[in-house]
Amino acid sequence: DQQVKQNSPSLSVQEGRISILNCDYTNSMFDYFLWYKKYPAEGPTFLISISSIKDKNEDGRFTVFLNKSAKHLSLHIVPSQPGDSAVYFCAAKGLSGGYQKVTFGTGTKLQVIP
Amino acid sequence: KAGVTQTPRYLIKTRGQQVTLSCSPISGHRSVSWYQQTPGQGLQFLFEYFSETQRNKGNFPGRFSGRQFSNSRSEMNVSTLELGDSALYLCASSLAQGHNEQFFGPGTRLTVL
Numbered sequence: 001d002q003q004v005k006q007n008s009p010s011l012s013v014q015e016g017r018i019s020i021l022n023c024d025y026t027n028s029m030f031d032y033f034l035w036y037k038k039y040p041a042e043g044p045t046f047l048i049s050i051s052s053i054k055d056k057n058e059d060g061r062f063t064v065f066l067n068k069s070a071k072h073l074s075l076h077i078v079p080s081q082p083g084d085s086a087v088y089f090c091a092a093k094g095l096s097g098g099y100q101k102v103t104f105g106t107g108t109k110l111q112v113i114p
Numbered sequence: 115k116a117g118v119t120q121t122p123r124y125l126i127k128t129r130g131q132q133v134t135l136s137c138s139p140i141s142g143h144r145s146v147s148w149y150q151q152t153p154g155q156g157l158q159f160l161f162e163y164f165s166e167t168q169r170n171k172g173n174f175p176g177r178f179s180g181r182q183f184s185n186s187r188s189e190m191n192v193s194t195l196e197l198g199d200s201a202l203y204l205c206a207s208s209l210a211q212g213h214n215e216q217f218f219g220p221g222t223r224l225t226v227l
């Protein structure tokens with residue numbers, strides 16, 4: 001049962017344009033959401049997060065939007081740069097089966113074309 | 115400040131064997147979490163340790179176990195290895211249990227033949 005879904009395995013965007021990565025979740029107990037970026041042969045690195053009490057959080061070129069009613073979040077990167085090419089994971093945190101867990105999506109590979 | 119380190123980086127084992135992976139968190143971080151990453155399943159949470167005690171666990175069989183030492187270093191053990199255990203095992207540290215921002219190590223690539 002995939003509680004956090006990233007339905008697009010890959011995305012290609014021109015340099016300078018906006019990249020929009022999407023994530024859907026099913027567990028209404030999730031109360032905190034995070035995005036991580038992963039380069040090959042490295043561990044994921046934290047990018048940006050948002051609490052369930054907010055609907056938007058911005059950090060430089062990165063903005064995360066949360067739509068609780070739709071159980072959907074998205075990461076916007078503006079403008080996209082070639083160095084942003086990586087795999088992006090969304091993650092959701094909350095109680096599941098009596099434990100506080102972080103559940104990751106399967107990732108979206110972003111390619112920014114110069 | 116040094117990042118999260120994991121040893122070994124690569125490991126090849128055969129079915130039925132057991133394996134122990136090691137993780138040293140960032141200095142001052144007291145919580146260590148372990149994840150398994152496979153191409154089809156993404157990152158799956160194994161367990162979290164804080165103050166030498168397992169605080170949270172995922173849905174993995176009992177063959178997967180771990181421990182944490184007083185210096186916050188952690189080890190993960192997998193017994194009776196199966197082919198499906200081949201994966202990248204990632205360790206992440208954070209300041210405290212449940213702290214939202216985690217810092218990941220580079221992972222240990224385990225191949226089971």
